[in-house]
Amino acid sequence: MRTDIVHIGAGELTYEIRNIVNVGEKLQKLGIKTYWENIGDPVAKGEEIPLWMKKLVAECAMENSSYGYSPTRGILTTREFLAAEVNRRGGVQIGPDDILFFNGLGDAISKIYGMLRRNARVVVSSPSYTTHSSAEASHAGDRPVSYRLDPRNNWFPDLEDMENRIKYNPAVAGILMINPDNPTGAVYPEEILRGVVALARKYDLFIICDEVYHRIVYNGRKTKSLAEVIGDVPAIAMRGISKEMPWPGSRCGWIEVYNGDKDPMFQKYVGSILNSKMVEVCSTTLPQMVLPAILTHPQYNAYLAERVDRYERASNIAYNTLKEVDGLIVNRTDGAFYMSVAFEPGILNHRQTLPIENNEVREHVEQLVAQPGTSPDKRFVYYLLGSTGICVVPLSSFATELQGFRTTLLERDEERFRKICGTLAEAIRRYLAS
Numbered sequence: 001m002r003t004d005i006v007h008i009g010a011g012e013l014t015y016e017i018r019n020i021v022n023v024g025e026k027l028q029k030l031g032i033k034t035y036w037e038n039i040g041d042p043v044a045k046g047e048e049i050p051l052w053m054k055k056l057v058a059e060c061a062m063e064n065s066s067y068g069y070s071p072t073r074g075i076l077t078t079r080e081f082l083a084a085e086v087n088r089r090g091g092v093q094i095g096p097d098d099i100l101f102f103n104g105l106g107d108a109i110s111k112i113y114g115m116l117r118r119n120a121r122v123v124v125s126s127p128s129y130t131t132h133s134s135a136e137a138s139h140a141g142d143r144p145v146s147y148r149l150d151p152r153n154n155w156f157p158d159l160e161d162m163e164n165r166i167k168y169n170p171a172v173a174g175i176l177m178i179n180p181d182n183p184t185g186a187v188y189p190e191e192i193l194r195g196v197v198a199l200a201r202k203y204d205l206f207i208i209c210d211e212v213y214h215r216i217v218y219n220g221r222k223t224k225s226l227a228e229v230i231g232d233v234p235a236i237a238m239r240g241i242s243k244e245m246p247w248p249g250s251r252c253g254w255i256e257v258y259n260g261d262k263d264p265m266f267q268k269y270v271g272s273i274l275n276s277k278m279v280e281v282c283s284t285t286l287p288q289m290v291l292p293a294i295l296t297h298p299q300y301n302a303y304l305a306e307r308v309d310r311y312e313r314a315s316n317i318a319y320n321t322l323k324e325v326d327g328l329i330v331n332r333t334d335g336a337f338y339m340s341v342a343f344e345p346g347i348l349n350h351r352q353t354l355p356i357e358n359n360e361v362r363e364h365v366e367q368l369v370a371q372p373g374t375s376p377d378k379r380f381v382y383y384l385l386g387s388t389g390i391c392v393v394p395l396s397s398f399a400t401e402l403q404g405f406r407t408t409l410l411e412r413d414e415e416r417f418r419k420i421c422g423t424l425a426e427a428i429r430r431y432l433a434s
């Protein structure tokens with residue numbers, strides 16, 4: 001090309017959660033039975049969508065209007081419904097025009113960072129859900145600016161580290177929080193949320209809080225929504241139906257803008273996000289139309305509670321099994337449906353292996369791990385996959401130097417899940433001793 005056509009941030013866009021699928025599929029073809037613990041899609045893991053929900057969606061699909069465009073911001077009655085939900089919590093008060101729909105939060109994330117001025121940075125968590133950290137880094141064409149989630153303290157944000165990142169990086173204009181968190185499964189107590197809001201107020205920043213897992217909290221943990229603690233600080237909360245309903249294929253999520261009128265620059269920025277949606281016309285119509293009917297259905301809460309109970313049981317099975325393994329830093333998951341496990345520093349090396357019976361599979365894994373730059377946890381993940389068929393994601397692919405892995409708690413068959421955790425624990429012991 002006579003002109004470089006590659007975006008300055010192109011190298012920052014990686015998504016190991018799906019990359020690892022290519023490896024898993026290749027090994028599957030070579031005869032390995034694969035247990036997909038890498039991707040956070042409850043439907044792919046066999047979640048049965050209840051009939052009453054399917055009927056509501058089917059009835060909506062019989063209406064002509066569900067086939068049309070919707071207003072750019074989203075359907076007004078749905079935004080009124082969601083604004084009333086926020087206002088009922090008693091914190092910041094919003095109107096329907098403070099809500100903007102997207103084609104899933106993935107779309108919202110790329111627009112939110114994409115519309116930021118190039119040299120304005122959002123400090124992101126580390127480890128971080130890659131869609132956020134990659135989109136932020138890509139927008140800036142530079143490595144993410146990140147604060148530490150502490151594996152020795154329930155994966156809670158290290159507020160001192162967060163303050164240092166803000167203080168010594170004048171380009172930082174905002175703070176990202178994910179609560180409950182992906183990839184760690186942490187649920188932040190109110191004091192932490194208030195601590196982050198206090199930092200934003202002190203340094204004149206805005207907050208982005210991804211709350212897509214907000215109603216998936218268990219083990220007796222309590223948290224607050226950002227709306228309840230934000231006070232007068234400008235902020236964006238992100239919500240959606242992919243995980244809760246769950247309906248990830250609907251591609252439907254929205255942002256709630258808090259204190260949009262408190263700062264003229266923030267107001268202009270939010271306006272530019274709306275404009276970027278406007279040039280695209282609108283987001284998916286049908287899920288917006290049916291959303292209030294599903295969320296207010298008399299069986300919705302019981303349906304969600306049954307799923308949340310299941311994740312709680314899985315979180316305890318995984319925690320109780322893995323905490324017995326030497327060399328790991330293990331926290332119990334309290335929300336969402338992921339568990340991140342870190343290896344003690346320095347415990348992994350480039351010689352450890354697991355036995356792989358199938359010659360072709362072993363050769364393929366050996367080729368993969370021989371690639372230059374393969375991190376020690378990626379090596380572990382490839383050997384685990386080749387040896388046991390369990391597919392997890394290396395922790396280092398979530399914008400962190402920590403070595404470990406992220407697994408999901410989505411397996412519906414409790415006995416099978418117990419077996420998977422047992423096999424995983426045994427494989428780690430063998431790998432570390434090899």
Ligand SMILES: Cc1ncc(COP(=O)(O)O)c(C=O)c1O
Nearest residue numbers: 104105106129182212240242253
């Ligand atoms: C924290 C978080 N935010 C956003 C998303 C993306 O959601 P959506 O399906 O609405 O794009 C995910 C998906 O895994 C997630 O974990």
